[in-house]
Amino acid sequence: MxxxxxxxxxxxxxxxxxxxxxxxxxxxxxxxxxxxxxxxxxxxxxxxxxxxxLDAPLEQPANSAATPNPSKAPWYFLGLQEMLVYFDPWLAGVVLPTLIIVGLMAIPYIDTNPKGNGYYTFKERKVEISIFLFGFVVLWSSLIVLGTFLRGPNWNFFGPFEYWDIHKLEALTNVNLSEYIWLRGLGVGLPSQWFIREFFGILLTLIYIFALPLLLAKSFLKGYYEKLGPARYYVGIFLFLMMLSLPVKMLARWLFNLKYVVAIPEFFFNI
Incomplete structure (x- = not known):
């Protein structure tokens, strides 16, 4: 920099x-x-x-009768393990990492701006560099730090100098979006039919994936839409929204104890 x-x-x-x-x-x-x-x-x-x-800080041999608490993955996988708090395994362990790899591969085809080729610059590539730094530093690196230093026994959150008390209990009642709408908002019971029950969550997800890019193309990102063209714009904005879904879901969990936007246990499908 x-x-x-x-x-x-x-x-x-x-x-x-x-x-x-x-x-x-x-x-x-x-x-x-x-x-x-x-x-x-x-x-x-x-x-x-x-x-x-210096001796290596090795622990005792593995014992199936005494599982370490917390049981943590290697540091370079702690970001994925932290994502499991907010997403189902098929999303946190398969879909999102795949999109990260595909997104990195797609960058040269989406961003064809010749400025910055062969030399370092920031002013000519503000948005591109800022998005990369946000994804790598704010999201990925922060998740590793969070999982390494701030997650203790039972995967509870502990402050930087807080004692890791194995008996610490956090009273968290995570609620699905459908429960917020039907039970707390409308004051009625959950419908038994899964599509009706999760209609609002499905609608919100479709708006986020399909309608929001159109709105951004007509307003804030109109210049990028004209510069990139429809195909490259929609691929790029889709990858960006998928990246942005992680902090959005984290904030929703922290602020509202939101567990799933769409919860369809009948088909093992939860978002």
Whole structure:
């Protein structure tokens, strides 16, 4: 980001970016390769000495009669484990990770803006860089930090300096959207037919996926719609809305104890 800011300042002054200035350049071989080789040797020495002097923090051998509490995945999977709090396994473990991979693969085909190719810049790619930083830092990295340091026994939330009390109980009554509407809003019982019961949740989901992109294309994102075209715009906005669904669902759980927007246990389908 520092180099991007420096390049933006040079562009405003009408000067070429640093990556296109010939002065001060060095060859990959031997300058860069030698530097990387020295760093590799130094890091290897540090790791070897560290491993000799300090014992690895290994726990007791696995015991099926004594499951650790909390039972956590490796740190790089804790983001997925934290997502399981808010989504069903088929969404948190299959659909959303697949969309992440597909979205990363689709970026070069969706974003064909030539600005920023071969040099760092922020002002010329504000939206693109901000979306990436939001997805990686705010969502993915924060979920790993949350699962590593703030989730204790029984996967309860603990503050940074709070004692991990295994007997801590949190009185949470998670409620589905259909229960909010039929029981609390309309004051009637839940319909027995699943489609009628979940009609409002299904309608809200369809509006979020299909109607919201159209509204954004006519208003706030009109410029992007005209620049990208219908196909690339709808693919990009669909991936963005799927990414945005995670913080939306998290806020709904924290503020309203909302469990599922659509809950159809008859078909093991919950959103």
């Amino acid at each position: 520092r180099q991007a800011v420096l390049n933006d300042e040079r562009i405003e002054k009408g000067e070429p970016v640093d990556e296109k200035v010939e002065e001060g350049r060095v060859w990959v071989w031997p300058d860069l390769v030698y530097t990387e080789l020295i760093c590799l040797i130094l890091c290897s020495v540090v790791l070897i000495v560290w491993s000799i002097l």
